[in-house]
Amino acid sequence: MQINDQTDPKDYLASPERYLTMTYNRTGNSGVLLPAISLGLWHNFGFVDNLQNARKVLRCAFDLGITHFDLANNYGPPYGSAEENFGTIYKKDFKNYRDELFIASKAGYDMWPGPYGNWGSRKYLIASIDQSLKRMGLDYVDIFYHHRPDPDTPLEETMGALADMVRQGKALYVGISNYQPEETKKAAGILKRLNTPFILHQARYSMFDRWVEDGLLHTLKDNGVGCIAFSPLAQGMLTDKYIHGIPEDSRANKAFSFLNTDTVKNNIEKVKALNAIAVKREQKLSQMAIAWLLRQPQVSSVLVGASSANQLKENVKALDNLKFTEEELKLIDGIVG
Template sequence: MQINDKSGVKEYLADSQRYETMTYKRAGISGVLLPALSLGLWHNFGFVDNIQNGRDVLRCAFDLGITHFDLANNYGPPFGSAEENFGTILKKDFKNYRDELFIATKAGYDMWPGPYGNLGSRKYLMASIDQSLNRMGLDYVDIFYHHRPDPDTPLEETMGALADIVRQGKALYVGISNYESKETREAAQILKRLNTPFILHQARYSMFDRWVENDLLSTLEENGVGCIAFSPLAQGMLTDKYLKGIPKDSRAAKDKTYLNVETVTSNLEKVQLLDAIAQKRQQKLSQMALAWILRKPQVSSVLIGASSAAQLKENVKAVDNLNFTEEELKLIDRIIS
């Protein structure tokens, strides 16, 4: 929603009914409630993108009850630019709403040259949180994640750095991402000893990528940690984009972002069968795919990206129908197994 000030400049005033239609789920056993759908800024918010479009998407998200915005130090491109653009928009539009937002950032992937700009050392993580806060113009983030496991740094060092970031008031909670079940269990034990609130694990999860169901979800439940799923639409395969083939301007056609022609072609029949189920549920395929993940009690939220406000609105409609019959679930399992 927008209003005009006396100078004619459009200012943002959040929709007064923003919390009435969104579903919220608890992050593990913490006191935090997250929107069922959260907005990820991996794409569409870098310096190569139109910042006004990003601003429109963020405004739309908050008006729809999405309070959780997810970033990382290397989101862009270039690295750091998504955080910087987000900080610019935050200052213009969301300064008065800061306490209604749950803002996340991460560190763990390649960020700057040399031996201290990657993975999971204390040196890297402590520098990263300071840089991220500076780019976003924040005193703290609500949650800070270690973005991926570091096979060479002791887990005690990495988790100790996360604990100290909380003690220093730079983050309220911590999380991890892309960790296997065994590593997750060990991290949880260390953070518990350090009295550090570990509330979320961010993991790749979709109908076509169900690795978390092996034992990660049960490990998270045992430790009171919620799962937040990313890549829920399998890089666009679980949308109507590829139902009739591969458009020339699509990610798959450009062999871009983990998706290629071969992957889409080999899954096309499954996508079409799933779309038929979605139509019977009076949903788009993308909406059903999001609802399918949210049916899991361990899942606190699903991260979605959006290149436009219209696309965001379409995906948020997934919360209108989150229930599945046993027959639907069995049929989906047969198709995707």
């Protein structure tokens, strides 16, 4: 497939072959099909990052058949900058393709000072979607998530705000993220009573983080909701990056709160054992880690980040080999537990 690498915005035309090789999966019981691999803009798209590189990654994604771009109000840094940069690129490159895109945003984490800039109140959520739409230059998002449970706000208030976004035409569908199974069940019940299309739960899920298998996937199946998995590579551990040591410029060496050198050192033998299985499958470890998630029927899509177009292309190659033998699955379970 020919991928567009041009940098002049007036030259961008999406590849006519963009839908020929991507796999699309149904999202729960809805009519929505999502690409098996979606692009997350959590990192690499803020004001601290290179805008031209971000444009190149987004163009590459769409040319590969990735129609789903995932954002949140506080992605950056600074907060809001990923949405603003996306809006700039969207206006120049993707506006003519709006009806082919499935764009997500979220709110639930700290965004602005004071009592109305965090958690799950109606005040915060309605203000958030209005701000997000303005930053991105959109009339609506395809899905809006509550980003995390709020222990102090009634679930009825939070879900009611999501329902009203749909009624107001600001979102087509709604979702939740980081909710436990029982919370998810309650949210699904409220949204069903409000006739609101709840189609996705965005959950952290990888070979090293399997909490969703302890009830959540079953709950989602019972309620006709799909799962989209984020952090599929465990913040980079499930790659070949650390097999021969910790590079100076790696995320772990920069003391990110989500990954550090101790975590890598404690898991490196598991990483090496998993990599050996991937080599036999003629895949990179990162590709096997993505394929392993997609074996779950409830997982509609895997959300990946990318710092370059080439990295994204490598991740998409996971779709070349999605099948696992029983022996491979047992070996993996024996390594990761």
